[in-house]
Amino acid sequence: MSILILAEHHDRQLAGATAHVAAAAQEIKEILGGDIDVLVAGENVSVVAEAAAKLDGVAKVRVADNAVYAHQLAEPMGALLAELAGDYSHVLGAASTTGKNVLPRVAALKDVSQISEILDVVDADTFKRPIYAGNAIATVKSSDPLKVITVRSTGFDAVGEEGSAAIESVETVVENSQSTFAKQALAQNDRPELSAAKVVISGGRGMGSGENFKLLEGIADKLGAAIGASRAAVDAGFVLNDMQVGQTGKIVAPELYIAVGISGAIQHLAGMKDSKVIVAINKDEEAPIFQVADYGLVADLFEALPVLQSALSK
Amino acid sequence: MKILVAVKRVVDANVKVRVNGDNTGVELANVKMAMNPFCEIAVEEAVRLKEKGVASEVVAVTIGPKAAQEQLRTALALGADRAIHIQTEEHVESLVVAKLLATVVEAEQPGLTILGKQAIDTDNNQTGQMLAALTGMAQGTFASEVKVDNDKVAVTREIDGGLQTIELILPAVITTDLRLNEPRYAKLPDIMKAKKKPLDVKWPTDLGVAVQSKLTLLKVESPAERKGGIKVGSVDELVDKLKNEAKVI
Ligand SMILES: Cc1cc2nc3c(=O)[nH]c(=O)nc-3n(C[C@H](O)[C@H](O)[C@H](O)COP(=O)(O)OP(=O)(O)OC[C@H]3O[C@@H](n4cnc5c(N)ncnc54)[C@H](O)[C@@H]3O)c2cc1C
Ligand SMILES: Nc1ncnc2c1ncn2[C@@H]1O[C@H](COP(=O)(O)O)[C@@H](O)[C@H]1O
Numbered sequence: 001m002s003i004l005i006l007a008e009h010h011d012r013q014l015a016g017a018t019a020h021v022a023a024a025a026q027e028i029k030e031i032l033g034g035d036i037d038v039l040v041a042g043e044n045v046s047v048v049a050e051a052a053a054k055l056d057g058v059a060k061v062r063v064a065d066n067a068v069y070a071h072q073l074a075e076p077m078g079a080l081l082a083e084l085a086g087d088y089s090h091v092l093g094a095a096s097t098t099g100k101n102v103l104p105r106v107a108a109l110k111d112v113s114q115i116s117e118i119l120d121v122v123d124a125d126t127f128k129r130p131i132y133a134g135n136a137i138a139t140v141k142s143s144d145p146l147k148v149i150t151v152r153s154t155g156f157d158a159v160g161e162e163g164s165a166a167i168e169s170v171e172t173v174v175e176n177s178q179s180t181f182a183k184q185a186l187a188q189n190d191r192p193e194l195s196a197a198k199v200v201i202s203g204g205r206g207m208g209s210g211e212n213f214k215l216l217e218g219i220a221d222k223l224g225a226a227i228g229a230s231r232a233a234v235d236a237g238f239v240l241n242d243m244q245v246g247q248t249g250k251i252v253a254p255e256l257y258i259a260v261g262i263s264g265a266i267q268h269l270a271g272m273k274d275s276k277v278i279v280a281i282n283k284d285e286e287a288p289i290f291q292v293a294d295y296g297l298v299a300d301l302f303e304a305l306p307v308l309q310s311a312l313s314k
Numbered sequence: 315m316k317i318l319v320a321v322k323r324v325v326d327a328n329v330k331v332r333v334n335g336d337n338t339g340v341e342l343a344n345v346k347m348a349m350n351p352f353c354e355i356a357v358e359e360a361v362r363l364k365e366k367g368v369a370s371e372v373v374a375v376t377i378g379p380k381a382a383q384e385q386l387r388t389a390l391a392l393g394a395d396r397a398i399h400i401q402t403e404e405h406v407e408s409l410v411v412a413k414l415l416a417t418v419v420e421a422e423q424p425g426l427t428i429l430g431k432q433a434i435d436t437d438n439n440q441t442g443q444m445l446a447a448l449t450g451m452a453q454g455t456f457a458s459e460v461k462v463d464n465d466k467v468a469v470t471r472e473i474d475g476g477l478q479t480i481e482l483i484l485p486a487v488i489t490t491d492l493r494l495n496e497p498r499y500a501k502l503p504d505i506m507k508a509k510k511k512p513l514d515v516k517w518p519t520d521l522g523v524a525v526q527s528k529l530t531l532l533k534v535e536s537p538a539e540r541k542g543g544i545k546v547g548s549v550d551e552l553v554d555k556l557k558n559e560a561k562v563i
Contacts, residue, residue: 104408104439105453297548
């Protein structure tokens with residue numbers, strides 16, 4: 001049987017997460033055989049389909065291009081996937097807010113369980129996933145004929161983009177009178193995507209204000225870093241919600257993670273402790289973040305950050 | 315309009331959980347239990363909608379062991395009017411929770427059903443979406459703002475790029491994100507009053523739903539531990555280490 005991947009895309013661009021999901025699919029395919037297909041659903045998404053066709057290992061890209069799939073609302077997306085799922089043994093999506101919104105619906109419509117945020121493929125029906133904010137890793141085995149799975153990007157290295165899959169259109173159009181898109185406020189910046197960046201610098205409550213996040217920007221520019229935040233910084237209104245790293249925000253695992261004015265609560269660690277190198281800057285030498293930091297600097301961030309910025313300019 | 319709120323009993327968010335000796339789960343003996351934080355937010359939102367006159371009744375429901383009645387009493391102390399306990403000592407996976415909740419929705423016909431976006435024990439983030447699919451209701455997940463307007467509800471959702479607002483036809487399912495509201499603390503007189511509020515106990519068999527798991531938990535392990543690192547004395551030393559030792563910049 002084959003595997004279907006739900007493509008993640010925003011603003012007519014294929015999101016990086018899809019290549020990580022494809023890597024998980026590839027591992028399953030090596031055990032099971034069959035094909036890997038990608039579903040691109042949305043409105044005016046031919047460019048996305050072309051990008052998805054380049055992902056290594058993909059046999060076919062199926063495109064459902066219709067106004068009803070614009071903004072990928074859960075109800076039509078769930079119905080579409082449930083209809084297509086009959087041809088597959090596995091339906092995979094990113095553990096993104098889109099994947100998490102849609103895939104549990106697909107599972108329920110097909111009367112199967114859903115497996116969230118897998119980190120590892122053990123065999124075609126056995127997977128590892130984090131529970132308790134990553135304080136434990138569970139190995140779960142599914143007895144369902146169809147496996148509906150969300151994939152945590154940091155668990156799988158992205159596949160290459162040398163492929164040339166066939167593209168075909170899906171004519172299925174489902175009705176949706178239940179939900180309508182009203183508006184959105186999306187963060188605009190030129191920095192790398194938080195969950196894909198090689199370097200992430202995050203600020204916490206210790207930053208004191210949104211204005212002070214400028215101190216991180218200069219450094220992020222030097223390092224080509226994405227900027228993240230703790231929940232406390234988001235709750236205080238310093239920055240937008242999409243910057244939150246942690247159990248209930250984004251999961252990141254960059255080469256270098258710099259935590260500034262962040263205490264290191266378990267829920268924050270859940271989102272960044274798989275980073276390769278962790279740096280913590282905190283004025284409290286007892287802060288728990290130092291227990292996971294490779295390099296800790298006990299200092300007032302308002303003194304340390306300007307010095308760091310100029311040191312990086314040398 | 316009636317509001318149904320689903321609450322789950324979980325290990326308190328402040329407990330640092332440990333994997334048990336035989337790798338079958340986490341250590342639960344003498345561990346503090348609490349209402350899932352996202353469910354507290356769900357109860358708070360329902361109670362606020364009642365206080366604003368939008369809702370007429372708030373019904374809290376849980377599926378779980380006898381002890382989960384503590385969390386129902388908490389919901390009642392926070393302002394829910396009555397509670398339903400679907401009692402089982404077995405592990406109940408999200409799909410089965412959603413099926414059980416669907417029977418309650420069928421019986422109670424709530425205008426809104428509010429759940430947490432995720433239970434902090436399993437970190438599943440799926441029950442609300444499954445319930446919506448099973449009952450044919452629209453869903454507004456990861457809500458940071460909820461505005462009811464006659465037969466519609468506008469839900470602002472926390473999505474990866476920022477915020478998205480959608481409009482749903484009622485009845486609908488909502489799952490809460492952390493910034494939807496700040497839950498109140500129960501006051502002593504309310505805790506006393508809660509003891510007298512109605513709490514109905516049912517069994518999954520009464521509702522015609524089989525508690526069977528299609529996912530088997532084979533093993534639970536501790537994640538790879540990070541080795542503690544070093545403290546550096548200055549920014550220059552830090553930059554030197556990052557360049558020449560870790561080689562990440
Ligand atoms: C269900 C649930 C889910 C959660 N999900 C998340 C999540 O996804 N992500 C997340 O981050 N949190 C999450 N939290 C919240 C988490 O428990 C912590 O409250 C939060 O991470 C704290 O953020 P903080 O470290 O910025 O703030 P604080 O804990 O207040 O720490 C601020 C730190 O800044 C330091 N500091 C202050 N001033 C300076 C200065 N001038 N120079 C240097 N250092 C300074 C202080 O020493 C302190 O260590 C969640 C909580 C719950 C209950
Ligand atoms: N056993 C349960 N009883 C009542 N509600 C539950 C139960 N399990 C999950 N829920 C609800 O579903 C939400 C999401 O849980 P989950 O999908 O398991 O992460 C929780 O915040 C609750 O609102």
